[in-house]
Amino acid sequence: QDASKWGLNMAFLDKSKDFPVGQVCVNFMEGDFRDYRDVLEFGKDMDIVTIEIENVNTRALYELEKQGISVYPQASIVETIKNKGLQKDFYTRHDIPTCPYIKTNNKADVYALIETGKISYPFIQKKCEEGYDGRGVVAIMSQDEDHQIFEEPSIVENFVNIDMELSVIVGRNADGQCVTYPVSEMVFNKQGHLLDMLVCPARIGEKKALQARQLAEKVAERLDIVGLLAVEMFLTPDDRILVNEVAPRPHNSGHHTIEAFWVSQYEQLIRAITGLPLLQTDHFQPAVMINLLGERGFHGTPHYEGLDMILEVEGVFPHIYGKAVTKPLRKMGHVTVVRDKLSDAIDMAQKLKNHIKVKS
Amino acid sequence: QDASKWGLNMAFLDKSKDFPVGQVCVNFMEGDFRDYRDVLEFGKDMDIVTIEIENVNTRALYELEKQGISVYPQASIVETIKNKGLQKDFYTRHDIPTCPYIKTNNKADVYALIETGKISYPFIQKKCEEGYDGRGVVAIMSQDEDHQIFEEPSIVENFVNIDMELSVIVGRNADGQCVTYPVSEMVFNKQGHLLDMLVCPARIGEKKALQARQLAEKVAERLDIVGLLAVEMFLTPDDRILVNEVAPRPHNSGHHTIEAFWVSQYEQLIRAITGLPLLQTDHFQPAVMINLLGERGFHGTPHYEGLDMILEVEGVFPHIYGKAVTKPLRKMGHVTVVRDKLSDAIDMAQKLKNHIKVKS
Numbered sequence: 001q002d003a004s005k006w007g008l009n010m011a012f013l014d015k016s017k018d019f020p021v022g023q024v025c026v027n028f029m030e031g032d033f034r035d036y037r038d039v040l041e042f043g044k045d046m047d048i049v050t051i052e053i054e055n056v057n058t059r060a061l062y063e064l065e066k067q068g069i070s071v072y073p074q075a076s077i078v079e080t081i082k083n084k085g086l087q088k089d090f091y092t093r094h095d096i097p098t099c100p101y102i103k104t105n106n107k108a109d110v111y112a113l114i115e116t117g118k119i120s121y122p123f124i125q126k127k128c129e130e131g132y133d134g135r136g137v138v139a140i141m142s143q144d145e146d147h148q149i150f151e152e153p154s155i156v157e158n159f160v161n162i163d164m165e166l167s168v169i170v171g172r173n174a175d176g177q178c179v180t181y182p183v184s185e186m187v188f189n190k191q192g193h194l195l196d197m198l199v200c201p202a203r204i205g206e207k208k209a210l211q212a213r214q215l216a217e218k219v220a221e222r223l224d225i226v227g228l229l230a231v232e233m234f235l236t237p238d239d240r241i242l243v244n245e246v247a248p249r250p251h252n253s254g255h256h257t258i259e260a261f262w263v264s265q266y267e268q269l270i271r272a273i274t275g276l277p278l279l280q281t282d283h284f285q286p287a288v289m290i291n292l293l294g295e296r297g298f299h300g301t302p303h304y305e306g307l308d309m310i311l312e313v314e315g316v317f318p319h320i321y322g323k324a325v326t327k328p329l330r331k332m333g334h335v336t337v338v339r340d341k342l343s344d345a346i347d348m349a350q351k352l353k354n355h356i357k358v359k360s
Numbered sequence: 361q362d363a364s365k366w367g368l369n370m371a372f373l374d375k376s377k378d379f380p381v382g383q384v385c386v387n388f389m390e391g392d393f394r395d396y397r398d399v400l401e402f403g404k405d406m407d408i409v410t411i412e413i414e415n416v417n418t419r420a421l422y423e424l425e426k427q428g429i430s431v432y433p434q435a436s437i438v439e440t441i442k443n444k445g446l447q448k449d450f451y452t453r454h455d456i457p458t459c460p461y462i463k464t465n466n467k468a469d470v471y472a473l474i475e476t477g478k479i480s481y482p483f484i485q486k487k488c489e490e491g492y493d494g495r496g497v498v499a500i501m502s503q504d505e506d507h508q509i510f511e512e513p514s515i516v517e518n519f520v521n522i523d524m525e526l527s528v529i530v531g532r533n534a535d536g537q538c539v540t541y542p543v544s545e546m547v548f549n550k551q552g553h554l555l556d557m558l559v560c561p562a563r564i565g566e567k568k569a570l571q572a573r574q575l576a577e578k579v580a581e582r583l584d585i586v587g588l589l590a591v592e593m594f595l596t597p598d599d600r601i602l603v604n605e606v607a608p609r610p611h612n613s614g615h616h617t618i619e620a621f622w623v624s625q626y627e628q629l630i631r632a633i634t635g636l637p638l639l640q641t642d643h644f645q646p647a648v649m650i651n652l653l654g655e656r657g658f659h660g661t662p663h664y665e666g667l668d669m670i671l672e673v674e675g676v677f678p679h680i681y682g683k684a685v686t687k688p689l690r691k692m693g694h695v696t697v698v699r700d701k702l703s704d705a706i707d708m709a710q711k712l713k714n715h716i717k718v719k720s
Contacts, residue, residue, distance in 0.1 A: 001361050004384045007682035007693075024364045026386055259622075262675050262698065277672045312637045315622050322367030333367075338622065 002266040008274075013042040020321045036060045043069060050227060050273050052249050054082040055130065072174075072273040073227040073248040080223070081248050084155050085128040091243055094222040096215070098243045099234070101155040103128075110149050110156060119156050128153045160242070164235040166202055167253035168216035171268040171278045174226050179268065179278040180213040181261070184253050186232070194329065197349055198289040199342065200256050204235065212241055219246060228269045230254060252291070256336045259317050260287035286342035288349035292318075292333035292358050294326035300360035302326035304333075309355055315339060316348065332358045362626040368634075373402040380681045396420045403429060410587060410633050412609050414442045415490065432534075432633040433587040433608040440583070441608050444515050445488040451603055454582040456575070458603045459594070461515040463488075470509050470516060479516050488513045520602070524595040526562055527613035528576035531628040531638045534586050539628065539638040540573040541621070544613050546592070554689065557709055558649040559702070560616055564595065572601050579606060588629045590614060612651070616696045619677050620647035646702035648709035652678075652693035652718050654686035660720035662686035664693075669715055675699055676708065692718045 001024060003010045011027035022028050031038030033053070039060035043049045048070045049061070061075035080086045091098040102118060104110050104125075113119040121143065127136035127150055138148050165186040172178045185202035186195055202209065216231035223229065223246075230251030232244045254265035263271075263279040271278050294302070302323065310318050320333040335352055339345035361384060363370045371387035382388050391398030393413070399420035403409045408430045409421070421435035440446045451458040462478060464470050464485075473479040481503065487496035487510055498508050525546040532538045545562035546555055562569065576591035583589065583606075590611030592604045614625035623631075623639040631638050654662070662683065670678050680693040695712055699705035 001364070001384070004361070004682075005677075005679050007383075007680040023367070023386060024361070024384070026383060026388075028386075262619075262677075271671070276668075279672075279674050283674060308636075311631070312639075314639050314643060317365075317622075319365050320367040322364075 002264060003270050006270075008270070011042070011046065013038065018324055020323065023322050033057065036063075040064065043071075048072060048273050050249075050269065051078065054078055054248060058082070070273070073225050073229075077223050077225050077248055081246055083128045084126050084245070085153065087245060088155055090223070091219075094218075096219055096222065096243050097240060099157045099160045101157045104154050104156055106153070107149050107151045110154070111146075113156060119158060122159050124157045124159065125150055125154050126157075128155065160234060161237050162234045163237050164202070164204065165244070166204070166212050166233045166235055166241070167198075167251070168213050168231045168233070169251060169254040169257065169265050169268075170216050170220040170225075170229040170231060171265075171272045172220045172225055172227070172229070173272045173278055174275055176221075177278050178217050178220055179280060180216055181254065181257060181265070181281045182284065183209045183212045184256070186253060194293070195252065195291055197346070197353070198253055198256060199346060200260065200284075200287050200289075201342070203342075208235065208239070208241070215241055215243065219243060223248075227272050228254075228265060252289075252331075252334075255319070255334050256287040256289040256338075257281075258319075259336050260284045260338050285338045285340065286345050287339075288337045288342075288345040290335050290337075290349050290353050291331055292320075292335060292356060294328050294330040294332055295357050295359050296328045298358070298360040299327055300325060302332055303359050304356065305359055306352075306356035310335060310352055313348070316352065326358050326360050362624060363630050366630075368630070371402070371406065373398065378684055380683065383682050393417065396423075400424065403431075408432060408633050410609075410629065411438065414438055414608060418442070430633070433585050433589075437583050437585050437608055441606055443488045444486050444605070445513065447605060448515055450583070451579075454578075456579055456582065456603050457600060459517045459520045461517045464514050464516055466513070467509050467511045470514070471506075473516060479518060482519050484517045484519065485510055485514050486517070488515065520594060521597050522594045523597050524562065524564065525604070526564070526572050526593040526595055526601070527558075527611070528573050528591045528593070529611060529614040529617065529625050529628075530576050530580040530585075530589040530591060531625075531632045532580045532585055532587070532589070533632045533638055534635055536581075537638050538577050538580055539640060540577055541614065541617060541625070541641045542644065543569045543572045544616070546613060554653065555612065555651055557706070557713070558613055558616060559706060560620065560644075560647050560649075561702070563702075568595065568599070568601070575601055575603065579603060583608075587632050588614075588625060612649075612691075612694075615679070615694050616647040616649040616698075617641075618679075619696050620644050620698050645698045645700065646705050647696055647698045648702075648705040649694055649696045650709050650713050651691055652680075652695060652716060654688050654690040654692055655717050655719050656688045658718070658720040659687050660685060662692055663719050664716065665719055666712075666716035670695060670712055673708070676712065686718050686720050 012021045012025045013029045013031050014021050029042050033056045036057050036059050039057045043064045050072050058079045061071050065071045065075050085103045088101050122141045125138050130136050167184045169181040183202040184198050184200040187197040189196040219231050220229045230247040234242045250265050258264045261284045315338045317336045337345045337349045372381045372385045373389045373391050374381050389402050393416045396417050396419050399417045403424045410432050418439045421431050425431045425435050445463045448461050482501045485498050527544045529541040543562040544558050544560040547557040549556040579591050580589045590607040594602045610625050618624045621644045675698045677696045697705045697709045
């Protein structure tokens with residue numbers, strides 16, 4: 001949609017025309033972005049190819065690069081990032097602070113680590129591949145939960161004390177111009193990995209904010225990425241900032257940029273991959289973003305309860321993704337609240353969160 | 361595009377898939393909106409039908425209404441507005457201040473008015489039908505220009521002294537809720553009817569601004585319109601505000617609402633016709649909009665000279681409509697400049713205006 005403002009000729013690949021992108025984009029190819037031939041067939045006549053999720057067939061991206069097509073982010077970066085083990089090794093290699101981790105090939109490896117005391121309860125296990133939105137991640141609190149340990153190649157990490165989870169969106173173009181958005185604060189729900197609320201700017205001091213943005217920029221530069229990079233970080237009680245993980249694409253923690261900034265993450269991505277100058281992000285309004293998740297216990301055609309109230313208020317921006325079916329905790333949309341004062345945005349978002357429910 | 365944020369199921373009718381809307385909308389029907397059967401065929405399965413230009417076949421709109429489809433703006437309003445004679449008569453009937461006018465059926469009528477002294481040079485003649493963007497309008501400065509007088513049914517008006525041309529966009533839903541945007545000032549070029557620059561808010565006092573918004577609201581209410589109404593007005597040296605003409609649809613003088621307001625004219629239209637609450641327009645940033653017109657002397661595939669500079673500056677928003685061919689003075693796009701201070705926006709817009717050229 002952002003590209004269409006400029007009359008750019010865009011095409012999209014996804015599994016079904018009924019998926020959200022199929023409803024707003026004219027040049028659409030049905031296919032599986034995990035499939036080598038589909039990605040190659042789709043990309044071979046393009047000038048530039050980019051991604052909105054990292055689980056794309058990397059082999060096909062390499063092949064497209066070989067054919068002289070500009071693939072941004074570059075195939076090797078997608079390959080590194082989509083495997084959590086490779087991603088972690090990259091941080092280690094480049095002196096980027098991250099939580100200590102150990103790589104495991106199977107369940108037996110994990111048990112061995114426990115027995116030898118190299119890892120202790122509670123700990124986190126993350127599958128190297130196919131982790132996304134809290135999937136492929138498990139917290140093992142005690143021996144009673146050992147049955148939940150994954151068999152797949154993984155990384156395991158001891159619990160780290162965290163004061164706050166932060167995110168910085170970075171844009172970077174082929175000239176090496178690099179622009180960061182102000183730090184966002186990700187407030188997670190008690191149960192675990194679901195984002196409760198995204199708050200921008202993060203309620204941290206200026207110095208820490210600058211430090212987080214510089215660290216995010218460093219990751220982008222060391223990756224040599226062209227495109228967008230969302231850098232998720234932990235702020236620890238002893239004031240260290242650790243990189244948790246990155247995503248080389250438009251990110252949930254940047255949705256608020258659509259309304260709160262003069263330049264959205266999507267426009268910044270288009271600028272980055274087409275070689276246009278990136279825009280600074282100095283002008284913005286405080287914003288809070290909440291996800292609209294499918295309510296537990298409901299499965300089927302979505303009904304958005306409480307949407308009416310959300311549509312009455314100035315500076316409240318609902319986005320409904322148009323998915324045909326709601327499932328428990330499925331991301332069905334999001335709402336951004338923009339206010340002159342951050343505390344007002346937080347209050348309003350909390351009110352809306354209690355009010356809107358995606359049922360069926 | 362605004363409707364797609366909410367997952368609304370939209371469909372569009374225009375002459376060619378190559379037209380701008382065909383490039384961004386999936387449900388597209390090729391057809392002529394001036395044709396009775398095309399409009400009927402297109403509209404018969406819709407819940408709600410709206411327009412983006414008033415030259416739609418009105419008879420078909422009436423028929424759709426008869427079939428129980430919600431046509432907004434209503435067929436009778438489109439019929440009144442698209443004929444300048446009927447539109448003027450409407451103002452007279454409802455005590456809405458407007459420039460004095462006389463209706464004529466043909467050239468001979470105009471000559472008779474001149475001879476009897478009921479009209480005198482210089483005067484303006486506007487064709488009743490098919491006037492749009494300065495087309496169908498002629499200024500007859502002296503007897504030497506009599507050969508330019510139109511044969512078609514028209515209205516003629518003596519020149520009125522004008523200090524400023526103003527525009528107010530009104531949204532109104534079926535419940536009668538009515539919302540106006542702050543007044544915009546339309547700065548025209550010396551030669552005549554081409555908009556040089558749109559400035560919002562208009563550089564007039566608060567009292568006059570309120571008066572203009574109230575007058576615009578009155579027109580919308582008397583029309584009983586559901587949808588959007590752009591009300592173009594003259595501010596005279598003796599401080600009267602006269603309605604010049606109205607358009608029952610998203611309007612060039614509201615393009616800046618996309619970036620400068622929390623709610624764009626397009627979203628407001630969707631709200632109005634779907635029966636949602638309209639949003640207030642209190643939060644906005646000063647903005648200036650310039651049209652990108654095809655340069656004189658160029659005809660063919662457009663090349664946007666100077667676009668690079670426009671893409672470098674934060675708060676400068678180019679919109680390229682994606683038209684396949686540029687012609688002299690054809691609207692090929694627009695640029696909105698948003699700034700904290702209006703004077704800064706004006707300065708920047710003037711700079712851009714001298715810099716960007718649509719050539720071929």
